[in-house]
Amino acid sequence: MSIIYREKESTFQLDTPGSSYILGLADKEKFAGHIYYGRKIGEDDVAYLMRTEEPPFLPSENNRDRNSFLDSFPMEYPGSGGGDYREGAVGVCTKGGHRTVMPLYKEHRIYSGKPKLEGLPATFGTEEDCDTLELVLEDKLLHLELVLYYTAFRELDVITRSIQVRNQGTEEIYLTKVMSLSMDMDNRSYDMISLNGSWARERRIQRNPLGIGRQSVGSVRGVSSHQAHPFLALAEKNADQKRGEVYAVNFVYSGNFLAQAEVDQFGSVRLMMGIHPEGFCWKLEPGERFQAPEAVLVYSCEGLGKMTRTFHDLYRNHLIRGKYKDKKRPILINNWEATYFDFDTEKLLEIAREAAGLGIEMLVMDDGWFGRRESDNGSLGDWEVNEEKITGGLKYLVDEVNKLGMKFGIWLEPEMISPDSDLYRAHPDWAIQVPGRTPSLARNQLVLDLSRPEVLDCIYEKVAKVLRSANIEYVKWDMNRQLNDMGSAKLPADRQGELYHRYVLAVYELQRRLTEEFPRILLENCTSGGGRFDPGMLYYSPQIWCSDDTDAVERLSIQEGTAMIYPLSAMGAHVSDCPNHLLGRSVPFATRGYVALAGTFGYELDVTKIPREEREMIPEQAAMYHKFNDLIRTGDYYRIASYQENHEYDCCQVAAKDKSESLVTFIQVLGRANFRSRRIFLEGLDPEKRYQIEGESRTYRGDTLMYAGLNVRSFLGDYQGKLIYLKMV
Numbered sequence: 001m002s003i004i005y006r007e008k009e010s011t012f013q014l015d016t017p018g019s020s021y022i023l024g025l026a027d028k029e030k031f032a033g034h035i036y037y038g039r040k041i042g043e044d045d046v047a048y049l050m051r052t053e054e055p056p057f058l059p060s061e062n063n064r065d066r067n068s069f070l071d072s073f074p075m076e077y078p079g080s081g082g083g084d085y086r087e088g089a090v091g092v093c094t095k096g097g098h099r100t101v102m103p104l105y106k107e108h109r110i111y112s113g114k115p116k117l118e119g120l121p122a123t124f125g126t127e128e129d130c131d132t133l134e135l136v137l138e139d140k141l142l143h144l145e146l147v148l149y150y151t152a153f154r155e156l157d158v159i160t161r162s163i164q165v166r167n168q169g170t171e172e173i174y175l176t177k178v179m180s181l182s183m184d185m186d187n188r189s190y191d192m193i194s195l196n197g198s199w200a201r202e203r204r205i206q207r208n209p210l211g212i213g214r215q216s217v218g219s220v221r222g223v224s225s226h227q228a229h230p231f232l233a234l235a236e237k238n239a240d241q242k243r244g245e246v247y248a249v250n251f252v253y254s255g256n257f258l259a260q261a262e263v264d265q266f267g268s269v270r271l272m273m274g275i276h277p278e279g280f281c282w283k284l285e286p287g288e289r290f291q292a293p294e295a296v297l298v299y300s301c302e303g304l305g306k307m308t309r310t311f312h313d314l315y316r317n318h319l320i321r322g323k324y325k326d327k328k329r330p331i332l333i334n335n336w337e338a339t340y341f342d343f344d345t346e347k348l349l350e351i352a353r354e355a356a357g358l359g360i361e362m363l364v365m366d367d368g369w370f371g372r373r374e375s376d377n378g379s380l381g382d383w384e385v386n387e388e389k390i391t392g393g394l395k396y397l398v399d400e401v402n403k404l405g406m407k408f409g410i411w412l413e414p415e416m417i418s419p420d421s422d423l424y425r426a427h428p429d430w431a432i433q434v435p436g437r438t439p440s441l442a443r444n445q446l447v448l449d450l451s452r453p454e455v456l457d458c459i460y461e462k463v464a465k466v467l468r469s470a471n472i473e474y475v476k477w478d479m480n481r482q483l484n485d486m487g488s489a490k491l492p493a494d495r496q497g498e499l500y501h502r503y504v505l506a507v508y509e510l511q512r513r514l515t516e517e518f519p520r521i522l523l524e525n526c527t528s529g530g531g532r533f534d535p536g537m538l539y540y541s542p543q544i545w546c547s548d549d550t551d552a553v554e555r556l557s558i559q560e561g562t563a564m565i566y567p568l569s570a571m572g573a574h575v576s577d578c579p580n581h582l583l584g585r586s587v588p589f590a591t592r593g594y595v596a597l598a599g600t601f602g603y604e605l606d607v608t609k610i611p612r613e614e615r616e617m618i619p620e621q622a623a624m625y626h627k628f629n630d631l632i633r634t635g636d637y638y639r640i641a642s643y644q645e646n647h648e649y650d651c652c653q654v655a656a657k658d659k660s661e662s663l664v665t666f667i668q669v670l671g672r673a674n675f676r677s678r679r680i681f682l683e684g685l686d687p688e689k690r691y692q693i694e695g696e697s698r699t700y701r702g703d704t705l706m707y708a709g710l711n712v713r714s715f716l717g718d719y720q721g722k723l724i725y726l727k728m729v
C-alpha cells in the first residue's frame, strides 16, 4: 500500500517511486492542510510544516486571529468567502444567496485500485497499479460534502486528483466553481511553463518566472483550444531537460479550463486546475452529486525530460484504450490537401490505386462526401452520402479500396449543424444559441445542443448508420469551431450555466457509444487541427491530429510542445505537398518524412500529382516507418535540442526501454557556412554497453555517446535532416 494514515499526527502520506505527497489535519477544527509534495521522504512526523504552532495564527477554536490563520494556512482544498483571501477552489451560491463555503475534514477511506469517474474520461489502474485515498470534507452548515480523490501510482511518479461534490441537504445549492485540484506549496521560486498557440501554431512552449499575484492559462472557448492548453508546470529556476524539480499538472478534460498559480504575500504558491468558473453554474438538487474531471500531477526531480517520460508511460498504459492501444497504425493517405472538396469516387480510387502500389495502407476520405457539401458553407448534420460524387455509393467505394488491399477511413464532424442544412431547416432550435440574438457563425456553422438527449441520439444514429453501411476502419472526428452564444432551448433558466460542461459530457458520450459499437475503428480526433488535443480526447481516440499546419519546420515546434506531454503514438503527423499550402515553404520530401515519422505517419497529398522522384521515395519511407514504429511508439523519448530555443536545428531521440536500440532524428533547419560539425549528447543508453550506428563500422560505448557526445556534420542547405539509428552490439 503506497498510502498511509498516521493517526497520532493526523497525516496522510502518499508515496510513488520517487515522490511523497503529504497532507494533514490541523487541530480541533480539522482543516485539511498541505504539508509537502516533492522528492520521496521516509517515515517521519512532519505535521510541524503546517506551522499551526506559529503565533499569532493558532487555529485553536476560540483563541486566535482566525483571519490571519485562514489567509496563511496551506489549505489542501480551500473554500471561499471565509477569510482566506487567496482564490478558493470551490464556489457556491445557496438558495438564500450566500456564498461562503468552508470545507473541514469529516472522514477518509484508503483502498487499492482506482474508481472510475462516471461519464468522464480518466486514467485507470488495477489494484496492483495504484492506491486511492478518499478524503471527505464537509461544510456542515451547507450540508455539502466534498470527496477528494487522490490516486498514487506504484510504478510512476503520478498522483491523480478529482473531486465529487454531494448535496446532503434539503435545499438546492448552486456550484459556481469546482476546481479538481488545489495545492498550496511553500515559498520557493519557480518558473511557470505553459503551452500556448493559435490555429496552425499549437502548443508552443512558454516559460516565465512566477511572480507575486495570479498567473493563469485557461480556455473559455468550450474546447481545450488551440490557444491555451490544460497544462501547467512549475519548474525550479535551474530545471532543464535533465535536472531540477518539476511539478506538472495536466487536465483530463476537453472543455473550458483554468490552470493557475497564485503567489501570495508569504511567497506560497497555490496551484489550481479545474473547469473554468467563467460561465459555469451547476445546480445541485438535494441528494445530487457533481463529479469534477481528473487532474494528473507529475513530479520529477530529474527535469522536464523525466516529466515527459512519466506522462508518456502514464498515458500509454493507463489512459489510451482500444484495439490500437499497443499497435502500429496503418499508414494512411488523406485526400484533404490533395483535393479539398473537389473529388468523386473515381478521383479517390485513382489516389488509392497509386497509393496501394507504394505501400500506403489506408485511404481516408475527408470532408465533402455528404449532403450537398461542395464547400464549407453547408450540409453539416446531413450525414447522407452524396451519390452524385460518391457514384456507386459508399459501400462500392469502400469495397473497391479494400480490393486494393487497403483499409478505408472517413471524415465526420458530428457536433455541428450548418444553417444551410436539412437538419437545421427541420430543427432550428437544435443549435446552441440565445433566443432573440443572432448567433455568430464560425466557418459558416453552428454547434449542436448535444445536452439534449434527442439531439445526441439522432446524431449518433445518423453517424452510426454510415459506419454500419460499409467496412469503415478509421474515423477522423473533426470539430471546426469553438462555442459561444451559450443557450439551450431545453435547459431551464437556472441550468443554462451547465451547458458548457453538459456539452463536453455529451461529446464523451457520443465517442463512448462509437468506440463501443465499432471497436474495429481507429478513431482520430481533430479540432481544426489540434484544438482539442488533450487527455480527455485521448481516452477515446489513441491518436489526435496535431495541427492543420503540415509544414515540416513549423511541425518541429508543434510536435516538440505536444510531445512534452503526449506520447508520440498519439501525434497525428503526415507528409504533405510543397510548397506547403499554409505558408508556402518547400522542404525536401525526405525531411518531411523524418518529421512525420515522429508521429503516427501518413500522407496528405495527391500521390498521382507529386513529382516522380518524391513518389519513388514513398516505398522507402513506408519501410522506414515499419522498421522504426515499434521503437517510436513504445520507447523513451528524449528532447536533445530544440529549434525553438536555438533557432538552427532540432534533435530528438527515442531509446528502447531495454536500451537495446535507439533512433535519433536530427533536422538542420538553417544551413550555415564555415562551421564544424555539431556535438550532440545522446541519452537513454546503457553506459557500459557498446553501440553501432547503422551504416558505420565502428562501435561506441554508451557513456561515450551520452557524456562525451557524437558529432553530426553540417548539411549543405536548409531543411535537411537525417536519422541516426544505433543498436547495442
Ligand code: GLA
Residues within 6 Å of the ligand: 336, 366, 367, 376, 411, 478, 480, 526, 527, 528, 529, 545, 547, 548
Ligand atoms: C479541419 C481539419 C482538416 C480537414 C478540414 C475539413 O480543418 O483539421 O484536416 O479535415 O477540417 O473541412
